[in-house]
Amino acid sequence: MLVIIxxxxxxxxxxxxxxxRFGARSGWLFALLPLGWLFYLAGQAPLVLGQGQAIEEHIPWVPSLGVELAFRLDGLGMLFALLVTGIGALVIIYGGGYLSGHPYQGRFFLLITLFMVAMLGVVLSDHLLLLFVFWELTSITSFLLIGFEHQRYGARAAAWQALLVTAGGGLALLAGLVLLSQVAGSGLISVINQNGAAIRSSSLYTAALLLILIGAFTKSAQFPFHFWLPNAMVAPTPVSAYLHSATMVKAGVFLLARLTPALAGTSLWQALVSSVGFMTLLVGALLALGQRDLKRLLAYTTVGALGTMTFLLGLGGDLAIKAAVVYILAHAFYKGALFLVAGAVDHSTGTRDIERLGNLASILPWVTLAALLAGISMAGLPPALGFLAKELFFESLMESTWPHYLSLGGAILAGAITFVVAALVAFKPFWGRTQDVPHPPHPVSVEFWLGPVILSGLxxxxxxMPALATPLIQGAVQSILQSSLKVKLALWHGITPVLGFSLLTLGLGGLGWAFYRRLWQGGEIWRKLAPWGPARLYEVGLNGLRRFAAWQTRVLQNGYLRFYVMTIVLTTVLLTGFTLLSRLAWLGVGGWGDIRFxxxxxxxxxxxxxxxxxxLRSRLATVATMGMIGYGLVLIYLIYSAPDLAMVQFAIETLTVILFVLAVYRLPKFTRLTPSPTRFLDLLVAIGGGMLMTALVLIVTARPLVPHISDYFAQNSLLLANGRNVVNVILVDFRGLDTLGEITVLALAGIGVYALVRLTLGRLMVYFEGLEEEEEAEHERAL
Structure with missing residues (x-):
């Protein structure tokens, strides 16, 4: 698995x-990589799914911290890895046609590949820290993909919004994962899942759970963080199809499923996860009303679908987990296909407005077929996989402890709206009446319909034939439940109450389709309520943050160096001084040794x-007196047997005095620009800083927290570094990275100075050349 990454x-x-080198044909070439991964993973299916054995890889990364490159391929990882690689290959091929001639097409292939690797890292990681690293990499690459057309303000704003929301949740997730690893005593997810009882009984369980849920909810666009997902539809259609239907937005759902053995099983888990999921289910469905853009229609139903998956994971139990896994697979197939269909329609006609589209069946026959098959699954009609997912969903609600009337009513309402959206997306653009499209519709190449046909066909x-996917679904369910549960899927379960709920949903959906224009007119209420929604709160919060940043910049970054130094010193004195005074036991006065004359x-x-x-008022006297401090430090080094440091300090001090004399000599005479009260405040701050550093030095030397390491350096300089000069060995070997960093900083500063000098000289040369040309022209006119 490390080889894949x-x-x-x-x-x-x-x-x-x-x-x-390959230009427009690159899409087919780049798709070979995920296809290779797909075949490799499929080759491991007999072992992982057939025998139920997880494939693990462990490579030390930071052994001293217990961090390792740990990967694990089990049933759940297999399900998501196959979706990531399979749909990724189709999206890359699709992107080759959709972005043909686009100046940034090469950038798209690069970013989508990096995102694919990051997503594979998330689903295959078996260490919390490693999972978090890949988690954040998906946020960064998705930010770049959403803002792909960065010349547009809308793309930049949507990209920043997605990044701020998901990265903010990522910070909470990091804290939660750290707490979880502390409670479990290990960072390995496989070990953590085996200690679920101890974790749930810990006093840190609540804090860890809340933080992890925030990270998962923001990533998977759960209410009230759902608003970023529809806004991200400004991204190119291949990005929307891959990130926002099949992969990235399911990362939060994957995390909840992966940590179910460790965190689920409590009333807090069920209350939070199921409530948020149910609310998101309803919000996603209701906000789809009134939308006319194909991608935004699909985006809001994606929000509802993510809420359904989260809701099922919150309910828990064998049947609910089984329904969630089936729903994950069905949604990836039909929603990925429909997003690609929307892109093909947009490319052919120049619009995604559902009211302007129609009569495309004869022009886009393969796209029409894919839209119909995917629409059937999305609407929950037999014999598609979406019908099985919907049946299992209703069956889970019947067996859950949730209020039946509330959950069933909300599910039926959301299902009916989803049916209407599926009909609008899969039927109206192809058999409705065309109205004023930007340009005459034209056929599309094979890149546009290959992916939708394959996904909807699957x-x-x-x-x-659900038996084809039963091993995959069973493996994922067993990984989540940590049990050997047998999964059976069937298209027909007989005449049951669940079938009645399905028929009721379809009937209400058909009625909504018949009167969808009136229904969509009623959906305009959401635009009136938008100023009070979460998206508005995000804007208010962001604007408040900007104002606060501007205020603190005016206060703290006012351009006066003395103010910067005083702020740093005063803050350090107050914080550190408070800590010292609150721990008076530290202030021992013994053990300093004798002070020689x-x-x-x-x-x-x-x-x-x-x-x-x-x-002092004399500049030269000031420089000379400052030299006394430096040379006094030289004497201290000599007293404590550090001739190397003394020699270096002497050379630096002498050079500094000379430079100060040369520079200060040309400066104007000293002038007191500040009044006496200000200078008195400066004096107090300086005295406070000096007293703090004195106290710290005395405390450290009198009562060291750790043994002195000078003996270690003296004993090991020759043995470990082959050097007799202990100081040089410390600088070059024991803290070599520190020294390398200092050298790097100096090199970068030198490069910056050189660039500024060259830039300034270049401007001067242009300026003087312009003057010379003007003088020559005036001279010629005078003649």
Whole structure:
């Protein structure tokens, strides 16, 4: 599995070069990588799904912290990995046709590949920290994909909104994962899931659960974080089909399913997860009313579908988990196909407005077929897989402890609205009446209809022959429940109350389709309520954050260096001083050793120099007095047997004094620009900072928290680093990375100075050349 991840990153490096060589044909070439992953994963299915054995890989990463590159391929990981790779290959092929001629098509292939690798990392990771790293990588790559057409303000705003919401949830998730690992005593997810009882009985369970749920809810667009998903539809259609229907938005659902053995089974879990899921189910369905854009219609029903999956995971139990897994698979098939259909329709006609589209069946026959098959599954009609998912959903509600009337009523209402949307998307553009489309419809190439036909066809075939997907579904269910549950799927269950609920849903959906125009007119109420919705709260919060940032910039970043230094010193004194005073036991006065006379003299001279410097008016006297402090430090190094440091300090101090003399000599005479009260405040801050550092040094030397490491350096410099100069060995070997960082900072500063100098000189040369040309022209006119 590590090979899969690494091969994806390595392949991404060569994508720009390959795209320049193969151009428009690149989509077919780049799809070979996920197809290869798909075949490899399918080859592991007999072991993972047939024998129920998880494939694990463990490679040490940071052994001292217990962090490792741990991967695990079980039934749940297999389900999501197959969806990620299979749909990813079809989307890449689709993108080759959809973005043909686009100046950023190569960038699309690069970003979609990186996202695919990140999503595979999420579903295959067996360590919490590793999962979080890939989790955040999906947020970053999705930000770049949503803002793909960055010249448009809407694309940039939607990308930032998605990033802020999901990354904010990611911060909460990180805290929750850290707490979870602390409670379980391990970062391995497989180990954590085996200690569910101990985790649920811990005092940290509630905090860890709430933080993890925030991360999952933001990622999977649960209420009230749902608003970012429809706005992200400004992204190109391949991005919407892949990220916002089949993969990224299901990452939160995957996380809930993955941690179900550890976190589920409590009343808090069921109350929070099922309530939020049910609310999202209703909100997604209701907000779809009144939408006319094909992609926004599909986006709001995606929100409702994600709510359904979350709701089922919150209910728990064998049947609900089984229904959730079937729903995940069915939704990936029909929603991925319908998004690709919407893109093909848009490419052919130039619009996604449902009221302007129609009569495309003869022009786009394969796209029409895919739309019909996917629409049947989305509407919950037999014999598609969506019908099985809906039946299992109603059956789960019948066996749950949730109020039957509330849950069944909401599910029937949402199902009816979903039926209407499915009919609008799958039927009206192809048999309705065309009205004023931007350009005459034209046929599309095979890249446009291949993916939709395959995905919608799979939804139909699996619905007719569910035994084909039973091992995959059973493996995922067993991974979630950590049990050997047997799964049986059938298209017909006889005449039952569940069938009656399905027929009622279809009847209400047919009635809504017959009067959808009036229904859509009623949906306009959501636009009037928008100023009080979560999206408005996001805007208010973002604007408030901007105003706060502007205020603190005016206060703290006012351009005065003395103010910056004073703020830093004062903040440090207050925070650290409070800590010291609140722990008076630290302030022991023993163990400092004897103070020798010459040490006392040197320190007194340095203090006297520091006191005198602010009162001097002569620049040269000030520089010379400052040198006394530096040379006093040289004497201290010599007293404590550090000749190397003394020599370095002496050279630096001498050079600094010379430079100060050369520079200060050309500065204007000293002038007091601040009044006496301000200088008195500066004095207090300076005294406070000095006293704090003195107290810290005395405390550390008198009562060290850890043994001195000087003995370790003295004993191991020659043995470990082959060096007799302990100071040099410390700088080069023991803290070599620190020294490398300092060198890097200096190098970057030098490059920056060089660039500024070159830029300034270049402007001066242009300026003087312009003056010379003007002078020559004036001279010629004078002649």
């Amino acid at each position: 690494l091969s994806g990153f390595i392949f991404a490096v060569f994508i720009p070069w390959l795209y320049r 939804g139909l075939v699996v619905g007719i 010459y040490e006392f003299v040197v320190v007194v001279l340095m203090i006297a120099a520091a006191v005198v410097i602010p009162r």
